[in-house]
Amino acid sequence: MTVDNGIQTVQEEKAEEQTDMADATKIVYLTTQNCKFSNTDGNMLAVQVEEQEHPVVYVHCSFPHTNRRNYLSIRTIDNKEIGIIKSLDDFPPDIIALLEKHLELRYFAPEISKVIGIKEEYGYSFWDTETTAGSCRFTVHSGRTNVRLVTEKKLLITDVDGNRFLIQDIEQLSDKEYRMVEMCM
């Protein structure tokens, strides 16, 4: 394999690589000063960062379970990061509402407010619940990590299709509910 290994070229390239590296490790923080979010007519999220327009972007949470309002990564469909929002609360209310709407779109998981019944049979547990999105009945595989605590109190339940449901605080469950849920953990 013949490659031009001239010292000068290499040095130049090295210098270039270093700036590349510096760029790669540098996080772009999005603030009210340097970016402008908007909702497109097609209900998509758009952002203008300084001079550059990004017509369609998506909001990813860096810590979806432990911290929903901080470190939000704004990314393109090709998973390229446009920048990070350090704290949602630094933005004006209308932008907060917009970003929250898009967060909800991405991380939709009904919160279980009441466990009506859990029946364990044939290697599955059949859940009957009341959630923030209405009553939901779904099936979970037993014996895997489909019902697990993602924080001290927050329980994430993943059904056979991968749909997600949350119990925000297992300590808030009634004794009866807790007894049923516990058997699936």
Next chain:
Amino acid sequence: MPQIPTGIESALQENGCLQENVLIVLPCDRNVEGGYAESYLLLDREHLFIATSDQVVRHKTFKGFMNPFGRKKSLKLPPGATNSKWTFEKVSIEMIESISIVNLVASGLVVLKSTEERAIAAFTNGHMAQAVKLTELFNKLKKNEDIDPLEFREDQEHSSCPKCGMIYPEEGRKICPKCMKKHAVFARLLSYAGKYKLSITFIILFMFLNSATGLVIPYLQGTVLFDQALGEKGNFAGKIGLVILLIVIFRTLSMVFGVIFGVINAKMAANVAFDLKSSVFEAMQRLSLSFFQKKQTGQLMTRVNNDSAELQYFFVDGIPYFIVNFMNIIGITGILLYLDWKLTLICYLPLPFVLLLMRVSFPKLWRLSWRKHRGVSRMNAVISDSVTGTRVVKAFGKEKLEIKRFDKANRSFSGAEQSFNKTGSTIFPILTILTQIGGIIIWAFGGWKVMQGDFTFGKIMTFINYIYLLYGPVQFMNNIVNWWSYCMSAAQRIFEIQDAVPEVAEKPGAIHLEKVKGEIKVNHITFGYEPNKSILKGVTMTAKPGQMIGVVGHSGAGKSTLVNLISRLYDVNAGEIQIDGVGVKELTTRTLRDNIGIVSQEVYVFMGTIAENIAYANPECTVDDIVQAAKIANAHDFIEKLPDGYDTIVGTGGHNLSGGEKQRISIARAVLHNPRILILDEATASLDTETELQIQEALETLIRGRTTIAIAHRLSTLRNADYLIVMDAGKVVESGTHDELMAKDGMYKDLVRKHDEALQLKGVG
């Protein structure tokens, strides 16, 4: 023809959407605001229809539950939805540039692009496969390609149980756990025991004898001993010695029969478990790689081990004890009723309370034991975690943190154990007392009767002895239903592996080629392990016999997937791969395995000697062949240095080989296999530069005269390639010889530049 939702057909018709023209229907059950919704996307040859209801769905039923809107195959709207206001939108396909699915967390978003991108609907994860079908169909329509309506047909009739309407909990596993024919599973299970008819006959015979002799004893100990022998009445008047002797004889007989049945049973059960395990293991070997990747390995091990252990218990402890206990209950009740039916009824009085207490307290006990079990697992996880990671713990000086972590797990386990033991030691004495109440009632009532002269003392003793014999079997029966359904589920899972059809199966009448020339043609292939996540998109490449093709690209570009498809470990979703002009799907598996060899980064040495490992592909080969192969693979010298030479035991528990040594053994394996087509999948990626050079030499000898497809991160290993293809994100972005690609100033040149820099940084270049 796909079913369009009933209730809105006429409204759809008014909007120009005719049932007979609809090619596909995608239910979109989520709204963008964070709730469930009722909307549909329908596609015919010219238009996309978007039907949206304004009603908020407040009841959502996912897989595993009864389809709340009936058992029919048709899509029915939820009650009320027909009254809600529907909006219809009709978009001409010509106006649409693309339809794409954006993967959200646990759901998908349908994005339509015309002048600008627009989110038109969202759906939950269960509809992902259907959504992908819709986009594929759209793309075909857009390109005016032929459409096979069957290919896009909805599989609705297969998505829920025809009998009870339950939506199958697992896609692709058409088993309704509720309607699963347990007796059929049981019959099939029994067929495993069919071979052992003689043993079973003996088991039942001896069990019967065991019960029968056992049941005589209380009678001897009661009525015969007290009323006849001691009471100086009847056949045994005064013959205490004889009665004692009879008791001893019957006890001994009962024990002997018990031992015999136990021995025969244990032997048969082990045989049945052996048969089950080996048939499952055999079935597993037959299945395609994708099966193993879908089910985690651990889960498979569990299936083979736990489920067959479960079934072994079923044979050893289950059926025989069920029969014994059943016979005992019937026998005892019969005898008691015969002796005195009124007293029998009184004796059975506490029984419902005992059962009730068991019903109430056992689930609690079970829950506590589960908590205890979880505590143990957590504690073990912490221990194994910090032992495995000792180096990291020490390096960061985090011993205290680990102690704290362990302390927490230990404390929670200890708490769980305490509450389990506390509850256990409360419930069991209560149960014993309740059980004994039966005896006390007999003493009280019987005693009174004895004093009145209606009863004899012996009769009371007989009753009491029988009653105590009764509680064991009753307790056993109490749990039998749960246990039965548990066992049948285990059996079902095992049978499922046996019945699974390999996804990559040899076609009937497949072509066998003894020796291929080694020409490979990959034609526009598309492949993904999951819907909407294509790994390869329209990849095309050709290799002439004897050529070496290098495949380069970033990790995750789809290089390994490409070679897995060439050796048909998976089947492509679209396009075709040909070897010597014949599609790989038309070839026999043997043709492929005999003619394609793989040396990959993950080297696996099996338990056994080095010689056996080298001869894995061809165990019949001569010692000469093995040594020759090792020599070619540059392995001979290091093997000779080992104290046990070629006889060194390697693999789990054996001699530890270094990465380079293992790799050379795997190359020797490939040399001996002597395939026409050789695939080198990052063969040297995990090795240090010096070892790599040694291996490189071995590989060069190996490559000679074979068609080789080599994947490499390190471009230096590909310097001899006749042709290179550069892959990025599942597509071939560049191809040509090294010089051609260097002249292009594209991705390849960039990769070479970075590679050389990396070598320079290491001080190798």
